[in-house]
Amino acid sequence: MMKRIVYLALARISIDLDDGIKVNYDKIQTDEKGGRYMRKVEIKLKLITQLISFGADQKKKEFRVTELKALLRNTFRELYYFKDLEDIRNKEAYLFGNTENKAPVSIVSDGNNVNNLKEKEKEFNEGTEFIIYFIERKKKDNNMDFLKFYINLLIQSSIIGGIGQYVYLGKGAFEILEIKNLSNEKTEDFNILIPHNTGSLVRKLCDIGELYLDNNNNKSITIRKSKKKIM
Template sequence: MEKLVMKGDIITPMFSAGGNNRKAEFRLSELKALMRSTFRIASHIVETKELYKKESQLFGDAEHHASPIRLQVTETNWNVQKKPMLLHKTDTRDSMMECLEVGGTYRIVLRKILNQGESIAFYQNWLILSSILGGLGKRSRRARGCITLATEMEPKLHLTKETLLPWIVEQLNSLNTSTASLENLPSPYIIQNGKIRINSNSQIITIWKKHKRPVIEQIYLGKPIINIQSYLRNVDEASHKIKKFYILPQGESFATGHVNKGKFASSLIISVTRTSDGILIPVYTFVKAVDRNRILDEEHEERNQMISYIEEAP
C-alpha cells in the first residue's frame, strides 16, 4: 500500500456537521463526495453506465469495488465558532450555526491499494483539483468550506494566478483523454481569452450536446480577494439580487438555483482558492444547466450577471 501525507488549512468558514446537524466537524465522507462530484462534472463520458463504471474503478462502489484509496485526518488544529451562514440579511440570528473557522489546519494521510485504481499521483492531484473547484458542508456552491491541500514533500505546486488555469485544464484533459470512449479525440478543454472553455472541435461539440447532466462548461478566476468576509457577503447579496432583479425569459427557471418548480442546484459553483504566493482568488465554475432535459441560461447571461454583482460590489 502506497502512502502520501498532505497538509492544508481552511480558507472560508466550513459549515459541516455530523448526524446531529449541529456540531461542526471535518467530514472525510464529504471530501470523498467532493472528489466524486468533481469527477462527474469533469468527465465527458455520455453513457450513464459507462460513467458509473469509471467512477467505481476510481473511487469504489457499494456493491462490487472497494475503494482503492483510504483517507485519514490527523493532527488537526482548528477552532469551532458560531457564525451566520447567510450574510445578506441584517438580522442573522436565524442562520447562526457552528462552523470550523478560517485558519484551521490539518493533515490528511492518503493510502492507495497497489494495482487498483489510478496512480497515487492521480489521487493527489484530484484531491487538490477538487479542493480548488468546490468546498465542504453547507453552501459549498457559495464559497463556503473551501480548503487548501498540498503534499508535505512538495508543499507548493507553484500555482500562481498565471499558472492555475493551465494546471486545471491539464488535469481535466488528462482525465478525459484516458477514457476509452474519448481516447484519440482532441482535448475537450482549452484556455481562451483567460477562461477554460469547451474545445470548439466538431467532435467535442457533438459529444457536448449529448450531455443531459451538469458538465463543466467554463472556469475562470475573479479578482483577488482582500477581505474574505466582505467577499462572502457579496456572494450572498448577489444570490439574493439575482432572484430579485434578474428578468428571466418567459417560462424559464433560474440557472443559479431555484425551488419554485422543484429543487435545482445552482449551475454556478463559486469557490475560493489560495495561490502559492498567498493570494486568495475566487474560482467561478459553470456547469451545464440541465433541468428536466431543458437547458437553462445557454448564453450564460444570468450567471455572468450574478458574478458582476459579486465582483463589482464595493
C-alpha cells in the same frame, strides 16, 4: 506516533496474534498482494472560508472525510469526459469503488478534526488547518497512477468547489498547503503538483486528459493528455 496508530487502525489490516510479532509486522509493511507497502501521503489543508459541518451529533462541529469524497466524485463528473451513463458508472466504479470493490485509494483524517461547539463557535474559521491521508490500496501500473490521480483531483476540487454546508454561498473553500510523502521510498515530491499562481491554477484545472476504460473487462483505464488548448 498517534498519527501512525490512527493510520494503521483505519487501514483495517488483518492480523492474527498467533502468528507472532515478526509475521504481523511484515503484514503492516506489505500490501495485500505481498509486495512492499503501497505509497501514502499526508496532506495539509487550510480553510479559505468558514466551514459549517456536523456529524450525527449536531452539537459538535466536525471535518468529515465523507464530504471530501463526495466533492472528489462531483468534480470528476464535472471536469471529465463520458460517453454515456454506463461509461460514468464503469469509470466511477474503477476509480472510487462500489459495493463489490474497494476504492483504489483510502482517504482518512488524523482523528483530530472534531471539536466541541461553543455558543459563538458554530463553524470552523478560515485559517483552520486539517490533516488527511491518502493511502494507496492498488499500485500504479502502466495505465493508471491512482494516488497521483487522487491528488490532482483534490487540487482541482479545491479550485472549483468546497465542503460542508452553504457551499453555494462560498463556505467551505480550502487550499492545499503541503503534500508529505510518508512512503519508505521518498523519491517522489508530490508538492510540485500544487499550483502557486494563476497560470498554474488554470493549467491544473484544464489538465484533465481523457480517461479510456477497457470495456472488455472494466479493469483498466488509460489516461491520455487532452489535445484541447488553453485559451
